[in-house]
Amino acid sequence: MKIISRKEAKKQGLKRYFTGKSCKHGHICEKYISGHCIECLDKRNKNRKEYFINYYEKNTEHIKEYEKTRYKTNPEYKKEWGKEWRQEHPAENAAKTAKRRSAKLQRTPIWLTKDELNQIQVLYKRSMFLTKLYGTSFHVDHIIPLCGVDENGKESVCGLHTLLNLQILIGTKNREKWNKFIIN
Numbered sequence: 676m677k678i679i680s681r682k683e684a685k686k687q688g689l690k691r692y693f694t695g696k697s698c699k700h701g702h703i704c705e706k707y708i709s710g711h712c713i714e715c716l717d718k719r720n721k722n723r724k725e726y727f728i729n730y731y732e733k734n735t736e737h738i739k740e741y742e743k744t745r746y747k748t749n750p751e752y753k754k755e756w757g758k759e760w761r762q763e764h765p766a767e768n769a770a771k772t773a774k775r776r777s778a779k780l781q782r783t784p785i786w787l788t789k790d791e792l793n794q795i796q797v798l799y800k801r802s803m804f805l806t807k808l809y810g811t812s813f814h815v816d817h818i819i820p821l822c823g824v825d826e827n828g829k830e831s832v833c834g835l836h837t838l839l840n841l842q843i844l845i846g847t848k849n850r851e852k853w854n855k856f857i858i859n
């Protein structure tokens with residue numbers, strides 16, 4: 676593997692780089708441009724996945740029962756996910772859908788504060804506002820995709836559902852026209 680500094684790799688627009696030095700856990704392998712050791716991240720992702728699978732398997736019945744009762748006994752909960760609610764709250768709905776999607780991919784960090792979640796929702800509201808204002812679609816985009824795929828079709832970059840990783844972008848159709856319109 677070619678040895679290259681992170682700075683140089685960044686300059687060349689590479690997604691990975693190899694310094695020849697080991698990480699603090701002794702892996703001598705490539706790192707993502709974010710500075711994370713690939714083997715370390717792999718291990719962490721695997722551990723996390725196993726933990727969730729284990730938890731779900733052990734508590735499947737309990738989880739299902741809980742969801743069922745909650746849906747039946749709590750009209751607010753039912754309403755919350757109702758069509759009407761979604762129509763009345765498009766921005767909240769978009770924020771929630773994104774959060775749900777990222778949770779499914781396990782990309783919403785558990786350390787995310789309520790405040791940050793609210794700020795994320797504000798971002799979705801802002802994109803709706805811009806959509807109305809300019810009469811063209813804006814959407815909230817993950818700067819680093821929640822789950823990216825590299826040239827070999829293998830999952831590589833995995834961004835987080837956090838404020839820092841979100842930006843408002845103009846919809847694909849009009850992107851050329853508004854090329855530089857990026858709001859954070």
Ligand SMILES: [Zn+2]
Pocket residue numbers: 698699700701702712713714715716
């Ligand atoms: Zn490592």
